[in-house]
């Protein structure tokens with residue numbers, strides 16, 4: 001197996017699995033990170049995402065997690081993992097890879113930039129729902145961050161990069177500093193649902209107050225980092241203020257699990273919707289009233305002529 005990672009697969013190349021002979025035509029690079037490169041590929045006119053690993057052991061543990069999740073949710077769910085094999089790179093070396101569902105979507109930050117902040121509550125709710133399902137199956141996502149959340153049409157959310165997924169109770173396998181509960185002195189790095197909820201809170205701040213968050217990481221001494229600093233940013237942010245109370249609970253570990261947290265988020269959305277309804281624009285109220293008067297007049301006139 002390869003120990004260094006230099007593989008470069010080009011458009012039009014066909015890779016063939018060493019053991020199962022699956023043939024995949026490379027379309028383009030979708031993204032790359034510490035653990036590997038992800039390509040858009042085609043097989044029998046279907047699109048998939050191929051992740052080729054930089055480290056066989058790391059990729060194998062990611063595959064183990066995906067296989068275990070697949071076993072738990074076989075019924076009624078679209079599969080995510082399709083194939084696992086090794087391929088020969090252009091350099092003649094062997095690289096492990098796996099084939100997963102291709103998620104046609106944008107990264108979370110791009111989606112919200114394009115569609116507008118009004119989609120943030122729904123996307124947040126969908127993301128909490130995804131986490132709740134994972135937690136229910138006994139896993140913690142671990143490396144939750146903006147780059148690992150893809151959003152498709154209508155705010156449909158998909159998590160990618162299962163390299164940090166950890167069984168509940170074990171030590172988080174992979175994390176990114178600013179999203180990490182330990183980094184903010186907010187608790188341990190032991191995998192529990194609250195760990196992901198803490199990262200979800202940081203993710204909200206990263207989405208709308210990235211500059212201030214970054215500034216904070218530069219200014220504060222490690223011993224002075226705290227969730228209170230994060231909450232203050234949320235309270236001072238026009239977009240985040242409505243969810244600041246929710247974020248406080250997430251940072252303080254007050255939600256029992258992601259299901260509980262999703263429910264509280266949903267309640268917030270309803271409250272905001274009610275608020276929006278009461279703020280119906282005057283022109284719309286006027287239009288409704290005029291239509292009602294017209295309708296009443298017509299009915300009165302019809303009845304008078306018929307009777």
Ligand SMILES: Nc1ncnc2c1ncn2[C@@H]1O[C@H](COP(=O)(O)OP(=O)(O)OP(=O)(O)O)[C@@H](O)[C@H]1O
Pocket residue numbers: 030031032033034035036037038049051100101102103104107147148150160161162163
């Ligand atoms: N199933 C998929 N469908 C579409 N795009 C994907 C898919 N999986 C990954 N990507 C894209 O490829 C990028 C890199 O993938 P991934 O995060 O799995 O790599 P990584 O090496 O584990 O990264 P990291 O350094 O964050 O651990 C993602 O940010 C995403 O944009």
